[in-house]
Amino acid sequence: MASTKGTYREGTLFRDQQRPGQWIMRKPLYDALQQRERESNGKPATVQVRVKATSQAKAKELATKLLAKKEAEWRARHTSVDQVLTLRDWSTRWLADLEHGWKRETRVWYEDNLQNHILPKLGHLPLSEIKKRHVVDFLDTLAAAKNPRTRKPNSAHVVNGARRTLASCLSSATKKALIESNPALQVQPKKVKKVRRDSIPPLSPSEAIELLPKLDTQPLGSLFQFLLLTGCRISEALGLRRDQVQGADDGALIIEWQLEEFTWIHGCGDICGRKRGADCPQRDWDKPDDGEWLQLPRLDGKPAPEIARALIRPKASEARRVIPTTGPIGAALARAMESPAAYGLVWEYETSDGILRPLSTQHVRKVWADVTKDLGAREGTTLHDFRRTWTDLSADAGLTIAETQEVIAHGDERTTRAYMSKEQRAKGIRAMSQVSDYISQFSKKAD
Numbered sequence: 001m002a003s004t005k006g007t008y009r010e011g012t013l014f015r016d017q018q019r020p021g022q023w024i025m026r027k028p029l030y031d032a033l034q035q036r037e038r039e040s041n042g043k044p045a046t047v048q049v050r051v052k053a054t055s056q057a058k059a060k061e062l063a064t065k066l067l068a069k070k071e072a073e074w075r076a077r078h079t080s081v082d083q084v085l086t087l088r089d090w091s092t093r094w095l096a097d098l099e100h101g102w103k104r105e106t107r108v109w110y111e112d113n114l115q116n117h118i119l120p121k122l123g124h125l126p127l128s129e130i131k132k133r134h135v136v137d138f139l140d141t142l143a144a145a146k147n148p149r150t151r152k153p154n155s156a157h158v159v160n161g162a163r164r165t166l167a168s169c170l171s172s173a174t175k176k177a178l179i180e181s182n183p184a185l186q187v188q189p190k191k192v193k194k195v196r197r198d199s200i201p202p203l204s205p206s207e208a209i210e211l212l213p214k215l216d217t218q219p220l221g222s223l224f225q226f227l228l229l230t231g232c233r234i235s236e237a238l239g240l241r242r243d244q245v246q247g248a249d250d251g252a253l254i255i256e257w258q259l260e261e262f263t264w265i266h267g268c269g270d271i272c273g274r275k276r277g278a279d280c281p282q283r284d285w286d287k288p289d290d291g292e293w294l295q296l297p298r299l300d301g302k303p304a305p306e307i308a309r310a311l312i313r314p315k316a317s318e319a320r321r322v323i324p325t326t327g328p329i330g331a332a333l334a335r336a337m338e339s340p341a342a343y344g345l346v347w348e349y350e351t352s353d354g355i356l357r358p359l360s361t362q363h364v365r366k367v368w369a370d371v372t373k374d375l376g377a378r379e380g381t382t383l384h385d386f387r388r389t390w391t392d393l394s395a396d397a398g399l400t401i402a403e404t405q406e407v408i409a410h411g412d413e414r415t416t417r418a419y420m421s422k423e424q425r426a427k428g429i430r431a432m433s434q435v436s437d438y439i440s441q442f443s444k445k446a447d
Helices: 056-077 087-096 104-122 132-144 156-175 205-217 221-230 234-238 242-246 327-337 361-375 385-396 401-408 413-419 422-446
Strands: 012-015 022-028 046-052 252-255 258-261 292-295 309-313 321-324 348-350 356-358
Touching: 012 056, 022 056, 046 056, 056 087, 087 104, 087 156, 104 132, 104 156, 132 156, 205 221, 205 361, 205 385, 221 234, 221 327, 221 361, 221 385, 234 258, 234 361, 242 252, 242 327, 321 327
Parallel strands: none
Antiparallel strands: 012 022, 022 046, 252 321, 258 309, 292 309, 348 356
């Protein structure tokens, strides 16, 4: 029986080789804390359905509905009538309800908030006894707690995310008349401290021009030069292939692919017992269901290490554009092409074991942080700020707003204007004032 793609949250879909046209979908049952549900005999609980369909997509659609019904029946059988319904019990039912129509990312975000923040503190409370004071105390405790990764108190975004998840969960309980009101909605969100965009200004055009030659001797210097000269996003530069550069005979390079990273998922039907998909012996990565994408095979034919990265073609038409390969841009590309590559990408990196791999955004940002310290450049300037610097460079070079918007691939002109520095916006205001003064001269003559 051949297995097809699936996750432990949605179930795993199998094609029944013994019965053509039939599919089997199996799903292990978990509570909100990702602990396996158990049958009365102690064995892990699993639900399974069989459907007839001519395609995998149709089979998944039919099986998912039947699986949700069967799971609901199982949970109803295993819940005592006189049992007190706790927040943990209700959250399990709430997450299993497929009528929400959530995207996968939304469901995972809710699950993470429940598992990491809400249920450890409030999961034991009966649903009907949760009051406003419980929510206030929980949020205050969460705000004072330190993030284990940063060792700093949790940000207002983390606290508000937990509040939003709790409010959504309890709102569903309110609609089903399990509680009279939603105490989470009675608590105001934490105020988010807004960081001014100009608190760490991007590089000015003069600073950028001064920085460009200094990058010649730096790690990934050609990549940083390319980003600064083109205004490309990091993922767009990392997705640039060598055959594209070599095929740009007319001096025009088409930017149409981005290198994206994906999440590891279980490829074993979630029977290996490991919690993280990355630790599964048969792990697979969560490939996109729609859109155009390309996997990265090694050019030399050697076995490629497992990497959850692929080239994605953006759906938005404005994301595809043309840049020149002459002048400083061409020089940066030529220097990058001198380095070895195993996957045919312009920029790759060599590990300590001597293995070539595609670059990750995280690795590039780390190298940039080291470069800023080495060159004594302004710390805190991000690679995305290069796009802001490029809009100023384009304005100094005489490009119009519409031309800048097209090259930098913004869907809205207002975004391009917002990227410009105060000095460039001031120039625009002065230009408008000059036009206004010019028109007023004719108004005075008419009087």
